[in-house]
Amino acid sequence: MARGGPFLPRRLTRQAVLFLATLSAKICAFLQSLLGARGYAPWAGAQTWAYTGGEAVTDQPVNHAVLDTLLAFAGLNPPEECRAGILANLALLRQHGDNLRLLDDPATDPAEMIAP
Amino acid sequence: MSLAATMERIAASAALNCFTTVLDTPSLGGEGPLSGTTFAAKDLFDVAGHITLAGSTINRDTLPPAAQDATLVARLKAAGSALVGMTNMDEYAYGFATENAHYGPTRNPHDPSRLAGGSSGGSAAAVAAGLVDIALGSDTNGSIRVPASLCGIYGLKPTFGRLSRAGVFPFVHSLDHAGLFARDPAMMAKAYDAMLGPDPRDPVCNPAPAEPVSPVLDAKLPPLRVGVLGGFFAQGGAVEAHAAVAHVAQGLAALGCAVAPALLDGASQARSAAFCMTAMEGGSLHAANLRTRPLDFDPAVRDRMLAGLLMPADLHLAARRVRRIFADQARALFAEFDLLLSPATPCSAPQIGVPTVEIDGQQVPVRANLGMYCQPISFIGLPALSVPALCDTPLPIGVQVIAPAWAEARLLQVAAHLHAHGITGSRPLPTPPRQDTPA
Numbered sequence: 376m377a378r379g380g381p382f383l384p385r386r387l388t389r390q391a392v393l394f395l396a397t398l399s400a401k402i403c404a405f406l407q408s409l410l411g412a413r414g415y416a417p418w419a420g421a422q423t424w425a426y427t428g429g430e431a432v433t434d435q436p437v438n439h440a441v442l443d444t445l446l447a448f449a450g451l452n453p454p455e456e457c458r459a460g461i462l463a464n465l466a467l468l469r470q471h472g473d474n475l476r477l478l479d480d481p482a483t484d485p486a487e488m489i490a491p
Numbered sequence: 492m493s494l495a496a497t498m499e500r501i502a503a504s505a506a507l508n509c510f511t512t513v514l515d516t517p518s519l520g521g522e523g524p525l526s527g528t529t530f531a532a533k534d535l536f537d538v539a540g541h542i543t544l545a546g547s548t549i550n551r552d553t554l555p556p557a558a559q560d561a562t563l564v565a566r567l568k569a570a571g572s573a574l575v576g577m578t579n580m581d582e583y584a585y586g587f588a589t590e591n592a593h594y595g596p597t598r599n600p601h602d603p604s605r606l607a608g609g610s611s612g613g614s615a616a617a618v619a620a621g622l623v624d625i626a627l628g629s630d631t632n633g634s635i636r637v638p639a640s641l642c643g644i645y646g647l648k649p650t651f652g653r654l655s656r657a658g659v660f661p662f663v664h665s666l667d668h669a670g671l672f673a674r675d676p677a678m679m680a681k682a683y684d685a686m687l688g689p690d691p692r693d694p695v696c697n698p699a700p701a702e703p704v705s706p707v708l709d710a711k712l713p714p715l716r717v718g719v720l721g722g723f724f725a726q727g728g729a730v731e732a733h734a735a736v737a738h739v740a741q742g743l744a745a746l747g748c749a750v751a752p753a754l755l756d757g758a759s760q761a762r763s764a765a766f767c768m769t770a771m772e773g774g775s776l777h778a779a780n781l782r783t784r785p786l787d788f789d790p791a792v793r794d795r796m797l798a799g800l801l802m803p804a805d806l807h808l809a810a811r812r813v814r815r816i817f818a819d820q821a822r823a824l825f826a827e828f829d830l831l832l833s834p835a836t837p838c839s840a841p842q843i844g845v846p847t848v849e850i851d852g853q854q855v856p857v858r859a860n861l862g863m864y865c866q867p868i869s870f871i872g873l874p875a876l877s878v879p880a881l882c883d884t885p886l887p888i889g890v891q892v893i894a895p896a897w898a899e900a901r902l903l904q905v906a907a908h909l910h911a912h913g914i915t916g917s918r919p920l921p922t923p924p925r926q927d928t929p930a
Contacts (some may be wrong), residue, residue, distance in 0.1 A: 449800050449801055452782075454785065454786060457790075460794025461794050461801075467766075472767055472809075474759060474763040478760035479760075483815055483816055487811065
C-alpha cells in the first residue's frame with residue numbers, strides 16, 4: 376500500500392496538501408489585509424501578549440478591538456459593563472508581566488515536584 | 492467567657508459584620524487542650540450541614556451543604572474548641588479589603604469606618620473584637636497577614652503544605668495556605684498544634700509527623716540573626732509601616748538578637764509573578780461561571796478573573812520559573828539570617844469605600860496593593876507571622892516576621908518573647924466599640 380493512503384498515490388497526496396496550505400495562507404493574508412485596511416488588527420495586540428521577552432515589544436494599548444479578539448478566542452462574551460474593568464486589569468497584568476520577565480530565565484527548571 | 496456570653500457579644504457587635512453565619516446551636520467544645528475556647532472559620536472552610544459560601548452568591552445558589560467538616564475545623568473541635576460561626580471575606584478570597592458586594596464590608600473594630608483588611612477580614616475582626624479566641628483563615632497572597640496587621644492581632648501563614656487544606660474552597664491551588672488568627676502567641680500555638688499532622692485528604696499536606704510548637708514557646712530566646720529587609724520592602728510604604736518594623740527590630744536587638752540590613756533580590760518580580768499567577772489560576776477555576784453568569788460575581792473580582800483568563804500560557808510558565816529563581820535567592824539569604832522582617836502592610840487600615848490609598852505620594856488601588864509585601868513570601872511558601880507592633884501609631888499595624896520553610900516554631904517563639912516584653916500585642920479597643928457607623 377502507498378504511504379499516502381489506501382486510495383491515493385503518495386505524489387498526489389503531497390500535491391493536495393501543498394495546494395491546501397497555499398490556499399489557506401492566501402485566504403489568511405487576504406483577510407488580514409482587508410481588516411488591517413479598516414484599522415482592525417487584533418493580531419498585533421495578541422503578538423504583544425505572547426512574545427514580550429523582558430521588555431514590551433510594543434506599547435500598543437489593549438483596545439476594544441484587541442479585547443474582542445481575546446474574548447472570542449477564550450470563548451467569553453461578558454456584558455458591556457465588564458469591559459472597562461477587564462481593560463484596566465489587562466493593563467495591570469501587562470505591567471506585572473513585563474516586570475516579572477526581568478527575573479525570568481526561560482531555561483530555568485521550575486523544579487516543581489510531581490508525586491510519582 | 493461562657494458560650495452564652497460569647498453569643499451575646501457577637502449579637503451586640505453585628506454592625507462590624509464579621510459573620511456570614513452565626514450558628515444557632517454552636518458546636519459544644521469537648522475536653523481537650525482548647526477546652527473553654529471558641530473559634531470561627533472563614534466561610535470557605537467546610538462546616539458539615541452548611542453551604543460553603545466563599546463570599547459568593549453563586550455558591551449559595553448552587554452548592555449543596557458540606558457533607559463533612561474541613562479537616563482543620565474538625566481538629567479544632569476535637570481539641571475542645573467550640574465553633575460559633577463562619578466569617579465574612581472577599582468573594583472567592585480575591586482581595587485584601589473584605590468589601591464584599593454581596594455581604595457588605597467587614598468593619599475594623601479599632602475604627603469601624605475603616606477596613607478590616609482581607610480576604611480573611613471577618614476572621615481577623617472577630618478575633619480583634621474579642622468575639623472568639625481563635626479564627627481560621629486562608630492566605631494565598633497575604634489574606635491572613637494583611638487583616639491581622641490592620642486589626643492589630645497575630646496572624647500566622649504556615650509553610651505551604653504544613654496545615655491541611657482539605658475541605659477548604661480553593662482559590663489558587665499552587666498558592667493557597669490555611670492558617671489562623673489569635674490575640675496572643677500562646678493561644679495561637681495551642682490551636683496550631685491541635686491542627687498539625689498529615690492529612691491524606693490534602694495531596695500537598697506534609698506527610699511528616701506533627702512538630703508541636705507549644706513546648707518550645709517559653710524557652711530562652713537564642714541570639715538569632717535577624718535581617719531587616721530593604722530594597723523592595725523598604726519602598727512604597729507609609730511612615731507607620733516602616734516605624735513598626737524599626738520598633739520590632741529594636742525590640743529583638745534588646746532581646747539579644749543580632750539585627751542587620753538584608754536584601755532579598757527579585758522580590759518585586761516575585762510579587763508580579765504571584766499577581767499574574769493568581770489572576771490566571773483564579774480565572775481558570777471559575778471559568779465556567781465567568782462564561783455563563785458573569786453578573787453574579789462581585790464586579791471587582793469578576794473583572795480581575797476575566798482578565799486573567801485572557802493571559803497567554805507563556806506568562807504562567809514564566810511565573811513558575813520566577814518562583815524557582817526567587818525561592819533559591821531566599822534560601823541563600825537564610826544561610827545568613829534566621830529571621831527576616833518587613834512591613835506586613837504598606838499602611839494602617841484605609842477608609843472603607845475609598846478605592847485608592849496614598850502610598851509614597853501616589854494614589855494606588857487598595858485591593859491590589861495592601862498585600863504587596865506579603866505576596867513575594869507566600870509565593871515561595873515560606874512561613875510568615877504578622878505581629879502587631881505596639882508602637883506610637885494611631886492605628887494598629889503589623890510587622891511580617893519570615894522564617895525558613897518549616898520553622899514555624901521559631902516564629903512563634905519569637906512572637907511569644909516579643910509579646911511577653913510588650914513589644915507586640917493587641918491594643919485595647921475603643922470602649923464601647925463604636926456602633927454608630929451605618930451598616
